[in-house]
Amino acid sequence: xxxxxxxxxxxxxxxxxxxxxxxxxxxxxxxxxxxxxxxxxxxxxxxxxxxxxxxxxxxxxxxxxxxxxxxxxxxxxxxxxxxxxxxxxxxxxxxxxxxxxxxxxxxxxxxxxxx
Amino acid sequence: xxxxxxxxxxxxxxxxxxxxxxxxxxxxxxxxxxxxxxxxxxxxxxxxxxxxxxxxxxxxxxxxxxxxxxxxxxxxxxxxxxxxxxxxxxxxxxxxxxxxxxxxxxxxxxxxxxxxx
Numbered sequence: 001x002x003x004x005x006x007x008x009x010x011x012x013x014x015x016x017x018x019x020x021x022x023x024x025x026x027x028x029x030x031x032x033x034x035x036x037x038x039x040x041x042x043x044x045x046x047x048x049x050x051x052x053x054x055x056x057x058x059x060x061x062x063x064x065x066x067x068x069x070x071x072x073x074x075x076x077x078x079x080x081x082x083x084x085x086x087x088x089x090x091x092x093x094x095x096x097x098x099x100x101x102x103x104x105x106x107x108x109x110x111x112x113x114x115x
Numbered sequence: 116x117x118x119x120x121x122x123x124x125x126x127x128x129x130x131x132x133x134x135x136x137x138x139x140x141x142x143x144x145x146x147x148x149x150x151x152x153x154x155x156x157x158x159x160x161x162x163x164x165x166x167x168x169x170x171x172x173x174x175x176x177x178x179x180x181x182x183x184x185x186x187x188x189x190x191x192x193x194x195x196x197x198x199x200x201x202x203x204x205x206x207x208x209x210x211x212x213x214x215x216x217x218x219x220x221x222x223x224x225x226x227x228x229x230x231x232x
Binding site: 004033035040041042043044045048056058090092103104105106107108109 | 119151157158159160161164204206208219220221222223224225
């Protein structure tokens with residue numbers, strides 16, 4: 001089975017531009033989460049979507065937005081890019097169960113560089 | 116708020132040495148605890164987990180025990196290999212009262228492990 005796939009793997013943008021990152025979850029996983037990992041730090045939670053609804057949001061500005069599609073894939077959008085948005089963006093999927101979706105499987109990430 | 120603190124790094128060991136990476140957490144409840152590993156240029160891989168007090172997670176020779184009394188989840192391995200060189204992250208997640216979590220993992224800052232031959 002394919003794991004969590006993310007695209008693009010690398011991209012370079014300039015300040016003020018907009019970027020869209022894409023994520024396809026593992027087949028059967030209905031929950032998708034997004035994390036930002038700045039170099040040398042642990043990942044920080046951005047969003048979580050389940051059944052196409054936002055279920056959680058981290059401490060990120062409104063420039064960050066996301067959505068989930070009927071096939072459970074997801075997009076993360078970042079507007080008005082700043083130098084500080086340079087990071088590895090990780091997508092994770094999980095199988096929501098009555099006992100909790102507490103095991104997340106991560107993709108390899110999209111590395112964004114803002115110049 | 117919830118937080119995870121890992122021992123300061125980086126950690127440098129010789130092959131076959133014993134490894135301990137300390138992890139403590141602060142949380143208003145009883146989370147599930149995880150260790151993730153990140154190899155150079157890659158995403159995160161789940162290494163092991165524990166969902167309740169006194170549980171021991173284990174995988175690939177690594178072990179960690181959920182200690183509620185000390186709010187700790189230290190990672191250990193008896194004999195490290197060069198291939199274990201990576202960044203290790205301790206993390207926690209909560210389930211809500213209804214038994215459903217919403218995918219929010221809280222991570223520590225990571226510990227870089229380098230193993231020399």
